[in-house]
Structure formats: structure tokens, C-alpha cells
Amino acid sequence: MTTYIIRRLLIVPVLLFGVTIIIFGMLMLLRPEERASLYIRDYPRNPLAVEGVIKRYQLDKPIYIQYWNWLVGVKDPNTGEITGGILRGNLGYSKVNSQPVAEVITDRFPATLELAIWSFLPIIGVGIWLGIQAAINHNKFFDQFARVFSIVGTSFPTFVFGLLVLMLFYAKLRWFPPGRISDWVSALILKGEFIPHTGIMTLDAIINGRFDIFLDALRHLVLPVLTLSYVNWALFLRITRSSMLEALNQDYMTTAKAKGVSSKDSINKHALPNALIPVVTIAGFTVIMLLGGVVITETIFSYPGIGSAAARAAAQLDVVTVLGFAIFNGVILIFANLVVDILYAIIDPRVRLS
Numbered sequence: 001m002t003t004y005i006i007r008r009l010l011i012v013p014v015l016l017f018g019v020t021i022i023i024f025g026m027l028m029l030l031r032p033e034e035r036a037s038l039y040i041r042d043y044p045r046n047p048l049a050v051e052g053v054i055k056r057y058q059l060d061k062p063i064y065i066q067y068w069n070w071l072v073g074v075k076d077p078n079t080g081e082i083t084g085g086i087l088r089g090n091l092g093y094s095k096v097n098s099q100p101v102a103e104v105i106t107d108r109f110p111a112t113l114e115l116a117i118w119s120f121l122p123i124i125g126v127g128i129w130l131g132i133q134a135a136i137n138h139n140k141f142f143d144q145f146a147r148v149f150s151i152v153g154t155s156f157p158t159f160v161f162g163l164l165v166l167m168l169f170y171a172k173l174r175w176f177p178p179g180r181i182s183d184w185v186s187a188l189i190l191k192g193e194f195i196p197h198t199g200i201m202t203l204d205a206i207i208n209g210r211f212d213i214f215l216d217a218l219r220h221l222v223l224p225v226l227t228l229s230y231v232n233w234a235l236f237l238r239i240t241r242s243s244m245l246e247a248l249n250q251d252y253m254t255t256a257k258a259k260g261v262s263s264k265d266s267i268n269k270h271a272l273p274n275a276l277i278p279v280v281t282i283a284g285f286t287v288i289m290l291l292g293g294v295v296i297t298e299t300i301f302s303y304p305g306i307g308s309a310a311a312r313a314a315a316q317l318d319v320v321t322v323l324g325f326a327i328f329n330g331v332i333l334i335f336a337n338l339v340v341d342i343l344y345a346i347i348d349p350r351v352r353l354s
Helices: 002-027 032-036 047-056 063-072 101-136 142-153 157-171 185-192 201-207 211-248 251-258 263-291 294-302 306-315 320-347 349-353
Strands: none
Touching: 002 063, 002 263, 002 320, 032 047, 032 063, 047 349, 101 142, 101 201, 101 211, 101 263, 101 306, 101 320, 157 211, 185 211, 201 211, 211 263, 251 263, 263 320, 294 306, 306 320
């Protein structure tokens, strides 16, 4: 097991290098003048400023020098200060948000993380449970209902379902508002009466002992969590049902029944562990999707996370910010896949033995 994990860890730097190569290659599709214009507000009216940026950041140098400068930064010949460098945490400056891209990510990520945490548990729990029950009750009423539910959920676009629940539960019933917190909570933060230590509002409310703020933050999470859960329930239901049906028809299940093992024990101890192997992969990609920012859901519900910030940057052609988010998502993808590989080895011994 240790050898397997070490091998996976050794692959991570190679994958990170590949991500930087791909993103840098996308950046190099732009001419030096176009890349320099990303740092100048009055382009193209100030050609001298463009030339100054090209010389300062060495955008006219060979591609391997530019790649190295992009990674580690460029030393200013006058001040000696090193500017730029993604390895130093400098992902550029966001014109849309008027702050460094790294700060945009750190400011927005807690909101996305909170949404991911509250969404992941119902997605996994309910989705897997529905799939298991559908497989156990194969061709019975529950299975037929689950199959219809899966088809409807798969064919329902996220933005349509999101708009429907927004119109019903906010516009009509006024139960669950969009956004992240109410105006009165924002006022408390500005006055310093409520301190967001972590940026995760539900956790900060518990830390501050404010149950009213906890409920307010929870009310704002209901609709985006419901939207993300419903769409993903259909996927997990189908994968779990298919995998569970295959496991239930294996010879080891027949042997377990012949030995007098109860139906509950044979399912929980034999069928379920084997059925969860493909589900782990889907769960890993779900985590990647949630942590990388769910653009449509965050935009519909005016939720200030990574996804809505990326959508706003893309709409206003803020290339630097978009590439910064691409790097961030690439890192999440690599490490999430690492966790999935390790979980694979824990669930299925054949993986680590091979």
C-alpha cells in the first residue's frame, strides 16, 4: 500500500508540469503585444507603455525563457524586486475585480468550499442509497420510480431546474433567498460585530455563537444545494444501480447465500464494497466539479464563489483571471484524482497488488 501511494505521489509533479505547459501554451497563442495589453488600461492608445511591459516582463525572449519567467517571476533591473511567478503565488492582476487573481481565489474559495461541503453529503448519501434500493428492488415499483427519476434528472438542464426552484421558493413563497447572506449580516460584518474567521459562514456563525446567522447562511444554501443535489442524484443513482446489480449477480453472492449468510450481511459485506468501486470515481469528479466552482448554479443564485467569478471574468475577456482559475482547477483536479486513486486501493486490493 505504501509503495502504491509513493508511486502516485511521484506522478503528481509530472502532472503539475503538464498543466503549466498546457496553460502556458494557451497564453502563447497571443502575440507579445496582446499579452502586454492585458496589463495596460488605455491600450491601444499608449504604444510606449506596451513596449515597456514587453521589455520589463521579457515577453520578446525565447519561449523557454518566457516559461521560466512565468513560473518563477522576473527580476526588475532597477529595483531588484522579483515580480510575477505563479510558483510565488502571483497569478496576475484581475481587471474585473481590481485585485490580484490569487486574492480573488482566496476570497471566493471559502464560499465555494462551503457550498461543496453542504452539497457533497446529500449528493453522495441520497444518490448511493437510491441506487442500492433500486438494485435490491429490481423491476419492482421502487426500481421503476428510480429509473424514471434518473431519466428526468439526467435530461433536466441545471439552469432550468435552478430557475424553477428560484421562482417557486423565492419569488413566490419567499422562503429561501439567493445570494450568500442577508443584508443585516453584511452590516454586522462591516461594523465588526461579527468576525468571519474562516470565510465559511455556517462555521463562523458557530464560532461566534450566532445561531441566527447560522440559520440565515443555511437558508441561502438550500436552493443551490438542492439544485446541485437533484442533478447529481440521477447520475449516482444510475451508476450505483448498475454496479450493484452486477455485484448481486456474482458467484460470491450465491456462495454467501448458500452458506446461510443473511441478505443484509451479504449485501453490506460483499456486494456493496465491490459496487462502490466505480462510484468512487464519480465521487472524485463530483468533488472536482464542486471545488472548481459550479458556474451555472452560482450565477443563477448570485452566489459569490469561484464559478461566478470565473464566469464574470470570461464574459469581460479578463484573460489573466481566467487562466488563473484554470491553474487553480488543474491543481484541484490532480490532487482529487490522487485521493481517488488511494481510495481505489483501499476499496479494491487488486488495484494495489497490480
